[in-house]
Amino acid sequence: MKVAERIYIGVAWPYANGPLHLGHIAGAYLAADIFARYHRTKGNEVLMVSGSDQHGTPITIKAEQEGTTPAEIAARYHKQFLENWQTLGISFDLFTTTGTANHAAVVQDMFLTLLKKGYIYKDTVKQAYCPQCQRFLPDRYIEGTCPYCAFVGTRGDQCDQCGKPINTIELISPACRICGDKPEFRDTEHFFLKLSAFQDRLLAWVRKQTHWRPNVLNFTLRYLEDGLKDRAITRDITWGVPIPVSGFENKRIYVWFEAVLGYLSATKEWAKTIGDEERWRTFWQGNSKSYYFIGKDNIPFHTIIWPAMLMGYEGLNLPYDVPSNEFLTIEAKKLSTSRNWAVWVPDYLSRYDPDPLRYLLSVNMPESNDTDFSWQEFFRKNNDELVATYGNLVNRVLTFTFRNFNGCVPEPGELDSASREMIGKAEATIKTTDELLYGCHFKQAIKSAMLLAQEANRYLDGKAPWKTIKQDRQDSATSLYVAIVVLSALKTALYPFLPFSSQKLHEFLGFRGTPQQGGWKLNSPQPGQKMASPSPLFTKLDEELAIEESKRLGSL
């Protein structure tokens, strides 16, 4: 029938200077995982990679505050990320870091190739320098008075008080944040990426990407039409990938140029781990589609800068789609890690199961709008939708069947029109979710699956097998068989979203292996098939806890 496709899935690289929060999950990781599980179930060849971003100024600042090294901070959070992916069921084929030798080699190869082709050039700029510390200072290492609002603790990149971005040189009475001395501005040499050279090629390419989400496409087009400026890709710092040019030993390649290359370096690392070093080519040079799952703040890096680098390098696949999500607000307010206005993933996982969160964030995914997470809504959706509609459906069908038919799938009699229609709807749902997931319409896909659960509840109510069991055992068996077929459709359709409960249901129905192995189709259980003793898929949560959870927000 269909030829298997190759699907490369690159997911945003989380910054290893703090724990993951719900914004990360809703913005990129959950959608990527849903997409990966869906394609694997379809039988397609999937590679999903990412890793922790270990470089950059915030990590060095945090390390200095804690009296430790950037590497230690990065290692600590990297370990935590790996645990969180495991527990949440985010199924990376490889989750590495930007701290590997392999990554540095890939970055330096890109750097030298673009340099040789003339897409990278040297220039001199003025940069803050602290004579006391004898070092150049990144923007965030300088504090002074805001020239616009006179706020005193303004950093060199942006004013927290009035929100205006600042040119470090404009700060009134600037001071080094390390020693408090007055910085000077000195000349320093840096490398620049010649983005302007790609303007026309990028514009022509982007105009053809009509399958991109409208906000991604519009934003990118406008950005390009405004004209691209060359950007500095090196900094006067010591934490990062070294510049492979002599005379630049004390400088490093800046994160935004370096981190995106993780997509490629992670693929090469994956190929080595499976013992087939050249295998990376199947996802980068072969007939493979590249998807990048990121938050909206990252759009220009993935639709402009990264494609420009790939065009300059030549011979590597450009992104096929960049299904960027919007943001998640928490209880109607903007998420803020510094004010602890966030729901932290390790904290969530210490008290609750992964599937209820995956359900809420799927149904309310910020696909085209910012959407809101509130604890009240989380408890409500768990209790009144996930448990009531789906969990209870599974439980009522399985416990009744188990009790009355010796724990086996009942032998159906002839199907009447209502039963045929019910099975038709199950098949239609598999097909609909297939199309929706293929096009990255995650929210619609899970809603259409939940609709099938509602239909099944309605069907059962009409058939009332608990009544017919008394006079017409065959009729009862038939309607339960039909309901079980629907459950089997649901465990497939919901598997990408709710992998843990789908696996349980798969086993309750008497199947071996995983839902993924059944493929993206309706796998009807055989009449007489031995089922496993059922237990509830989900549990109701005490809604009073929502108040307690909300109180945690914002407390430090």
Place this chain on the structure above:
RNA sequence: GGCGGCGUAGCUCAGUGGCAGAGCAGGGGACUCAUAAGCCCUUGGUCACUAGUUCAAAUCUAGUCGCCGCCA
């Protein structure tokens, strides 16, 4: 300040030219297999605001206000 997006029922969100929608919450009912779950009926809207285009606007255009992001 420039650019892009968003603003729809009490709540969370669909809906991009053709009679304003879903889920939940609220009200009523019949049932009882099931996690007091499920099913049927039902209340509820100035589609942020203003002006336009059109036979017809939540939808297209211009402006205003508010929120989010990017850039300077």
